[in-house]
Amino acid sequence: MIKKAFAALTALVCLLFASGTFADQPMPWQATLQPAATPIMREIRWFEQYTLWFIVPITLFVLVLILVVCYKFRASANPVPSKTSHNTVIEVIWTVGPVLVLLFLAVPSFTLLTAQLTLPENPDVTIKATATQWQWNYEYEGSGEAPVAFDSYLLKEPDRASAGKTDLAVYPRLLAVDNELVLPVNKTVRVLVTAAPTDVIHAFAMPSFGVKIDAVPGRLNETWFRAEREGLFYGQCSELCGKDHAFMPIAIRVVSEDRYKQWLTTAASDLPGAYKTLIAAADGSAKTVDVAENVAK
Numbered sequence: 001m002i003k004k005a006f007a008a009l010t011a012l013v014c015l016l017f018a019s020g021t022f023a024d025q026p027m028p029w030q031a032t033l034q035p036a037a038t039p040i041m042r043e044i045r046w047f048e049q050y051t052l053w054f055i056v057p058i059t060l061f062v063l064v065l066i067l068v069v070c071y072k073f074r075a076s077a078n079p080v081p082s083k084t085s086h087n088t089v090i091e092v093i094w095t096v097g098p099v100l101v102l103l104f105l106a107v108p109s110f111t112l113l114t115a116q117l118t119l120p121e122n123p124d125v126t127i128k129a130t131a132t133q134w135q136w137n138y139e140y141e142g143s144g145e146a147p148v149a150f151d152s153y154l155l156k157e158p159d160r161a162s163a164g165k166t167d168l169a170v171y172p173r174l175l176a177v178d179n180e181l182v183l184p185v186n187k188t189v190r191v192l193v194t195a196a197p198t199d200v201i202h203a204f205a206m207p208s209f210g211v212k213i214d215a216v217p218g219r220l221n222e223t224w225f226r227a228e229r230e231g232l233f234y235g236q237c238s239e240l241c242g243k244d245h246a247f248m249p250i251a252i253r254v255v256s257e258d259r260y261k262q263w264l265t266t267a268a269s270d271l272p273g274a275y276k277t278l279i280a281a282a283d284g285s286a287k288t289v290d291v292a293e294n295v296a297k
C-alpha cells in the first residue's frame with residue numbers, strides 16, 4: 001500500500017518535472033530506468049524512486065542551509081565571526097538524522113539484494129551463458145542427447161536481409177544478434193554465467209530484467225529472472241572486456257511456452273530453421289514483434 005502510494009506520487013512528480021523523459025525506450029537525455037519486465041526489476045524501480053524521496057529533500061535542505069549561511073553570515077553583515085566550536089544539540093541531530101536515513105535505506109536495499117540473489121527452488125529452465133572475447137555462447141540444460149547450444153554474435157549489417165531482420169526498430173544496430181536466447185514467459189529461469197577458461201571477465205546484463213552479474217573465467221555465477229511479458233529484450237556485456245566490448249550484445253526473446261518448446265525441439269537439429277519459424281510466427285501474430293524497452297514499437 002505504502003509502496004503503491006510512493007510510486008504514484010513519484011510518477012506524478014516525474015510527470016510534472018520531467019515529462020519528456022518518462023518513456024518506454026531509451027531516448028536522448030533519458031534519466032529513468034527502463035520499464036520493468038520482471039518482479040525484481042519492479043522492485044529495483046520502486047527502490048530507486050523511494051531513494052529519491054530522501055536524496056532530493058536532503059540536497060535541497062543543504063542548498064538552503066548554504067544559501068542562508070552565505071547571506072546571513074557574510075562579512076559585511078557579520079564582521080565579528082562566532083568562535084563556537086561545540087553544540088551538543090546540533091551534534092546529536094546530525095548524528096542521529098543520518099543514521100535514521102541510512103536505516104530506512106538499508107532495510108529495503110538489503111531485502112532487495114537478497115531477493116535478487118536468492119534462487120527460487122525448482123527453476124523451470126536452466127541455461128548457461130559463457131562469454132568469450134567477443135560473443136556469448138548459450139547452452140540449454142538437459143534437452144536430450146545433444147543439448148541445444150549455440151553462439152550469439154552481434155548481427156552484422158550484411159546479414160540483416162538473409163536473417164529476416166531488416167526492421168531497425170525491432171533489430172537495432174549494435175543490439176540485434178544473429179541467434180537470440182529464446183525463453184518462455186512467466187517461467188523461472190536460472191542462468192549460470194561464466195567466461196571461457198582463458199578469457200577475461202565479462203558481465204551478463206539485462207536492464208529490464210534487473211539482472212547484472214559478472215562472467216568470470218573458472219567461476220560459475222548464478223542468477224535468475226522471471227520475465228512477465230513476451231518480447232525482444234536487449235542488454236549488453238557490462239564489464240569492459242577488450243576492444244570489442246561494445247559489440248557483444250545480449251538479446252533475449254521471450255515467447256509463449258508452446259512456442260518455446262517448439263523452438264527448442266527444432267533447434268536441437270536445425271537452429272536456423274527454428275528461428276525462422278519463431279520469427280515468422282511472431283511477425284505473423286502481431287505484425288511486428290513486441291519489442292521491449294529499448295526501441296520504438
Ligand SMILES: [Cu+2]
Nearest residue numbers: 202203237241
Ligand atoms: Cu564482454
